[in-house]
Each structure stands twice: as C-alpha cells, then as structure tokens.
Amino acid sequence: MTGTIQVRLTLNGESRFADVDSRLLLVELIRDALDAKGTRVGCLTGDCGACTVLVDGEVRKSCLMLAASISGNDVRTIEGIEGIETLQEAFIAENGFQCGFCTSGMIVAAADLLKRNPLPSHEAIRRAISGNLCRCTGYESIVNAIYRAAHGNCLSGGSDDE
Ligand code: FES
Ligand code: FES
Known part of the structure; x- marks a missing residue:
C-alpha cells in the first residue's frame, strides 16, 4: 500500500x-x-x-x-557533523580522496569512530570504515587521514577499543 x-x-x-x-x-x-x-x-x-x-x-x-x-x-x-574541519584537513594532507564520491560517507563513519574512540589504531579505523567502499584510493590514504585527524600524524599506535 x-x-x-x-x-x-x-x-x-x-x-x-x-x-x-x-x-x-x-x-x-x-x-x-x-x-x-x-x-x-x-x-x-x-x-x-x-x-x-x-x-x-x-x-x-x-x-x-x-x-x-x-x-x-x-x-x-x-x-x-561537528568538528569536521580536523578530518577535512587530514583528508587533504593525506590525499584521502581522489574522485571524492565516497568521502562524505567515509567522514561520517570516521567522525562516529572518533567520538567513540578518540585515539583509534589503524585496525580500529579499518573496522569502522569496513562498510564504506572506495574505488579510487586503495584505502591506505583514507586510514592514514583518519589516523592523522585523531593523533596529529599518521604513525602507528592507538587503541582498538571502540
Ligand atoms: S547508496 Fe547506500 S550503501 Fe550505497
Ligand atoms: S575517492 Fe573515489 S570512490 Fe573513494
């Protein structure tokens, strides 16, 4: 009906x-x-x-x-999304997008993760964006961008807690 x-x-x-x-x-x-x-x-x-x-x-x-x-x-x-500027700047710094089609969804998922886990590990980031597909980047630069937004750089460390 x-x-x-x-x-x-x-x-x-x-x-x-x-x-x-x-x-x-x-x-x-x-x-x-x-x-x-x-x-x-x-x-x-x-x-x-x-x-x-x-x-x-x-x-x-x-x-x-x-x-x-x-x-x-x-x-x-x-x-x-509140506090999105840090994520936007990190995506730019790490070349976290190419065509940009996936970027809105990636950033919403990332913002949700950082709210629950402000200092996530690369693994926790990968899990958080596992429902978001990107046809362009191979994901590494996206993971690095989210990590940079949280930690201020893209080096290893962080927490798997979510
Ligand atoms: S448009 Fe909704 S998951 Fe692809
Ligand atoms: S940047 Fe093109 S789909 Fe992700």
Whole structure:
C-alpha cells in the first residue's frame, strides 16, 4: 500500500517537516526534499556506504531506511557533523580522496569512530570504515587521514577499543 505520510525530523540541528511518499528512501528525503546534497547516492543496496548518515547518533546507510520510518529522529549528514574541519584537513594532507564520491560517507563513519574512540589504531579505523567502499584510493590514504585527524600524524599506535 502506498500513500503520503508527514515526517518530522531534526536535520543537522534544524527542525524539518516533509510530506513523503511511503516508498521514499531516507537518502532521497535528505537530498531531494530537504536539499542536503552532501550525502551521496551510490548503490542503493546498502553495499557502498556513500549514503552514510547518523540517525540518533548511530551510523546508518540512508538508502536502507524508508523516510516514513523517521519520526522525530535526529539525523546528521556530512553538513552537520561537528568538528569536521580536523578530518577535512587530514583528508587533504593525506590525499584521502581522489574522485571524492565516497568521502562524505567515509567522514561520517570516521567522525562516529572518533567520538567513540578518540585515539583509534589503524585496525580500529579499518573496522569502522569496513562498510564504506572506495574505488579510487586503495584505502591506505583514507586510514592514514583518519589516523592523522585523531593523533596529529599518521604513525602507528592507538587503541582498538571502540
Ligand atoms: S547508496 Fe547506500 S550503501 Fe550505497
Ligand atoms: S575517492 Fe573515489 S570512490 Fe573513494
């Protein structure tokens, strides 16, 4: 059964409402109805992680959620991640992107990791971004960038605790 449903959410700290088709995906709501274009659409099957956002502080693939399932939730996209400048600078310093298509999702996943584990090991970083695919970089520079954002350099050390 299909129909229109009104959804209410907090998007990047702002209260928002939208009338959505019951089949609309959360990523489509974010990008098309609410105009937060930083979130990417890749596979739409939950495999690539390009659409990664935080829902109530949890990493979620927004192509796997229906917009209609949102009910007053707190949604954070790349545009609303706090303290993102350090990660952005580290991605630039370590060449952590090429085409940049995966970068929004990578940074959202990285920001979530650094919140839970401010000084992660390379291994902990690899686990945290294991749901995010990158076709360009081979991942090493992305891991180094996240490590640099946490530790101030890309040398070994850090914690596996998450
Ligand atoms: S677009 Fe959502 S995981 Fe690929
Ligand atoms: S930089 Fe191109 S997909 Fe990651």
